[in-house]
Amino acid sequence: xxxxxxxxxxxxxxxxxxxxxxxxxxxxxxxxxxxxxxxxxxxxxxxxxxxxxxxxxxxxxxxxxxxxxxxxxxxxxxxxxxxxxxxxxxxxxxxxxxxxxxxxxxxxxxxxxxxxxxxxxxxxxxxxxxxxxxxxxxxxxxxxxxxxxxxxxxxxxxxxxxxxxxxxxxxxxxxxxxxxxxxxxxxxxxxxxxxxxxxxxxxxxxxxxxxxxxxxxxxxxxxxxxxxxxxxxxxxxxxxxxxxxxxxxxxxxxxxxxxxxxxxx
Ligand code: PGA
Numbered sequence: 313x314x315x316x317x318x319x320x321x322x323x324x325x326x327x328x329x330x331x332x333x334x335x336x337x338x339x340x341x342x343x344x345x346x347x348x349x350x351x352x353x354x355x356x357x358x359x360x361x362x363x364x365x366x367x368x369x370x371x372x373x374x375x376x377x378x379x380x381x382x383x384x385x386x387x388x389x390x391x392x393x394x395x396x397x398x399x400x401x402x403x404x405x406x407x408x409x410x411x412x413x414x415x416x417x418x419x420x421x422x423x424x425x426x427x428x429x430x431x432x433x434x435x436x437x438x439x440x441x442x443x444x445x446x447x448x449x450x451x452x453x454x455x456x457x458x459x460x461x462x463x464x465x466x467x468x469x470x471x472x473x474x475x476x477x478x479x480x481x482x483x484x485x486x487x488x489x490x491x492x493x494x495x496x497x498x499x500x501x502x503x504x505x506x507x508x509x510x511x512x513x514x515x516x517x518x519x520x521x522x523x524x525x526x527x528x529x530x531x532x533x534x535x536x537x538x539x540x541x542x543x544x545x546x547x548x549x550x551x552x553x554x555x556x557x558x559x560x561x562x563x564x565x566x567x568x569x570x571x572x573x574x575x576x577x
Pocket of ligand 1: 538556
């Protein structure tokens, strides 16, 4: 089976943010691989397990990541441009060269702390997909938008913008969408399973309307305060194909428990 193009493949990806020195990242990756149940390590994975360390730790964890190991390796960001006079940037082919299988793009921390707007995010998504990377595109509304009841319109507008540079053939197994309500990230307050599932359903309906079956087949991940205690009920709510996990992914036991929930629910 080609696991990349599998419809609605399950994913659990740990976003390690600006944490862990190289040796710590390597140890955590090795611990995860050592403790992942064998049935999850099959090449026809029940669930694809990914990690996203800092740029400088990408090569340190490489022995544990594809193709050498079972984990999928993601960068946390990716430049919109391939190369050139762009001090401080890392382009998609450079990420591949460092071992990355994909990149997280449009995380709300990039949008809010580093001023990344929809146009830039759209360029990054296009550049990364063109270079052959998988992309986890993050969308999600701030608290005031949810309180005003405009969350669906907000998220669909983000999607419209982010995918605006893509051709229909880009909407394939390499594009993953993560719904991450900003108010749930790092707060300990996750979306309710019902609210998360409703938004995922809305996103899937939108993707289907715009891209047909390849839109309907995208993996939709939920992110924002996912923990061992809420992962199973979020999965069970429907239309959720896995998780993008921040804080809880820094602890091997917590992350493994979330992975197990994503595999079995
Ligand atoms: P969190 O972060 O799990 O710590 O809320 C999620 C994310 O930022 O992707």
